[in-house]
Amino acid sequence: MSFKTLNLSPKLLTTLEKLDYTTPTEIQVKSIPLLLQRKDILATSQTGTGKTAAFTLPLLENLTEEHTKKTGDERYKIKALILAPTRELVIQIHNKIEEYGKAFTHKSVALYGGVKLGSQVSAIRSGANIAVGTTARVLEHVKNGSLNLEEVEVIILDEADKMLEMGFIDDIRKIIALLPAQRHSLMFSATFPKPILSLAKSFLKHPITIEIDKENLSTKQVRQLVNYVNEEEKMPLLSALISNNDWHQVLVFTNTKIQADKIVEHLKSNTIKAQAIHGDKTQGMRMSALKDFKAKEVRVLVATDVAARGIDIINLPHVINFELPLQNEDYIHRIGRTGRAGQEGEALSLVCEKEVAQLKEIEELINKKLEAVTTDNFEFTPHITLTNRKTKKLKKREGVNLKRAKELAEKMLGNEKSPQKGRQTKKKNNKEKPSNKRHF
Numbered sequence: 001m002s003f004k005t006l007n008l009s010p011k012l013l014t015t016l017e018k019l020d021y022t023t024p025t026e027i028q029v030k031s032i033p034l035l036l037q038r039k040d041i042l043a044t045s046q047t048g049t050g051k052t053a054a055f056t057l058p059l060l061e062n063l064t065e066e067h068t069k070k071t072g073d074e075r076y077k078i079k080a081l082i083l084a085p086t087r088e089l090v091i092q093i094h095n096k097i098e099e100y101g102k103a104f105t106h107k108s109v110a111l112y113g114g115v116k117l118g119s120q121v122s123a124i125r126s127g128a129n130i131a132v133g134t135t136a137r138v139l140e141h142v143k144n145g146s147l148n149l150e151e152v153e154v155i156i157l158d159e160a161d162k163m164l165e166m167g168f169i170d171d172i173r174k175i176i177a178l179l180p181a182q183r184h185s186l187m188f189s190a191t192f193p194k195p196i197l198s199l200a201k202s203f204l205k206h207p208i209t210i211e212i213d214k215e216n217l218s219t220k221q222v223r224q225l226v227n228y229v230n231e232e233e234k235m236p237l238l239s240a241l242i243s244n245n246d247w248h249q250v251l252v253f254t255n256t257k258i259q260a261d262k263i264v265e266h267l268k269s270n271t272i273k274a275q276a277i278h279g280d281k282t283q284g285m286r287m288s289a290l291k292d293f294k295a296k297e298v299r300v301l302v303a304t305d306v307a308a309r310g311i312d313i314i315n316l317p318h319v320i321n322f323e324l325p326l327q328n329e330d331y332i333h334r335i336g337r338t339g340r341a342g343q344e345g346e347a348l349s350l351v352c353e354k355e356v357a358q359l360k361e362i363e364e365l366i367n368k369k370l371e372a373v374t375t376d377n378f379e380f381t382p383h384i385t386l387t388n389r390k391t392k393k394l395k396k397r398e399g400v401n402l403k404r405a406k407e408l409a410e411k412m413l414g415n416e417k418s419p420q421k422g423r424q425t426k427k428k429n430n431k432e433k434p435s436n437k438r439h440f
């Protein structure tokens with residue numbers, strides 16, 4: 001399948017050719033023809049699947065370029081509005097519109113907080129017809145009188161579930177109320193919990209649902225590995241992995257700002273150049289860290305989930321989950337930072353004893369078992385005390401003695417040393433047999 005079969009204009013095809021986009025991704029194949037016909041859609045979307053182009057390319061084709069003429073009232077009227085959960089994602093989408101829209105006269109403006117309104121107001125006034133924004137900043141511009149949404153023809157909610165999770169539902173509803181009833185509406189979401197479905201119901205008209213085969217999501221190109229490790233050894237393991245393997249562009253995920261800063265300090269003390277991006281960093285700091293990381297001036301970028309939304313680095317080779325995310329769904333978003341658009345990547349999760357049960361949930365979610373790897377000098381020694389509750393449960397359930405329960409608990413933890421049925425022990429001793437465990 002090529003882009004030519006999707007009914008795109010020759011000038012857009014030329015741009016795509018220059019970008020070396022030869023084959024449309026699954027979400028692009030499924031969405032573009034529908035969006036060119038202005039059908040409302042509700043689509044599953046994961047980062048790394050090419051969803052930005054899936055909605056941007058038809059948008060560029062559908063909007064008439066007259067809108068950008070700087071005459072009369074026209075210039076203050078935005079014709080397309082894209083809402084996204086974070087500043088980084090807003091900037092990323094805006095950049096993509098500029099990249100894909102080179103052959104058009106459309107003008108996009110990125111509206112996000114953390115910076116003054118002034119330059120954004122000027123960008124709107126200079127004739128922007130596409131606005132990409134976070135909900136709060138869009139409302140700020142509306143209140144300020146600098147943004148007029150009365151002529152919006154297309155509205156796109158990107159990462160809708162994340163916006164809801166971050167508490168933006170009221171803002172979304174306020175913005176929707178400002179739009180004309182006659183419009184083309186699109187909603188992209190990784191998951192479809194009840195509030196998303198109810199929003200979709202009120203927001204979309206006869207939407208066509210687009211689902212991407214789970215197997216085809218970002219996870220497909222990504223080699224997903226797990227290194228079980230004692231919690232207190234995660235920091236030294238991280239620096240050892242990066243140094244010993246000579247990794248040069250590593251994105252590390254963690255759950256808290258404090259932890260992100262601690263990791264950066266630890267890496268720096270091990271002469272590994274690292275920077276953090278999280279909510280406590282100013283927009284300028286976040287952008288400069290991202291720029292340095294992209295330019296490979298910084299070897300490791302440590303990010304929290306929210307700050308990492310919108311990180312788009314082609315062919316990022318390594319993603320490390322320093323800890324599993326607070327929300328299981330974020331695992332997919334995290335690993336989607338590597339293996340983007342057909343490139344291969346590796347996502348390694350450092351999992352300690354207390355995270356083992358959550359890893360099982362994630363494996364169920366992605367329908368895949370992570371490949372276990374070990375690292376020299378970092379032996380995983382789970383404490384049965386921690387699994388005491390589980391042990392007791394097992395004991396009760398299985399009606400076995402404590403020894404047997406401990407064995408089961410160890411098996412559950414994937415502890416290689418478990419003598420359970422002797423399977424893994426046998427495998428370890430049999431040097432001829434290829435092991436499914438990789439050794440760093």
Ligand code: AMP
Binds near residue numbers: 022314
């Ligand atoms: P997205 O899922 O929109 O964040 O896109 C992920 C990455 O894939 C971005 O770096 C895009 O530039 C790139 N991309 C999107 N579509 C294609 C395509 N059809 N061929 C090659 N690269 C693509």
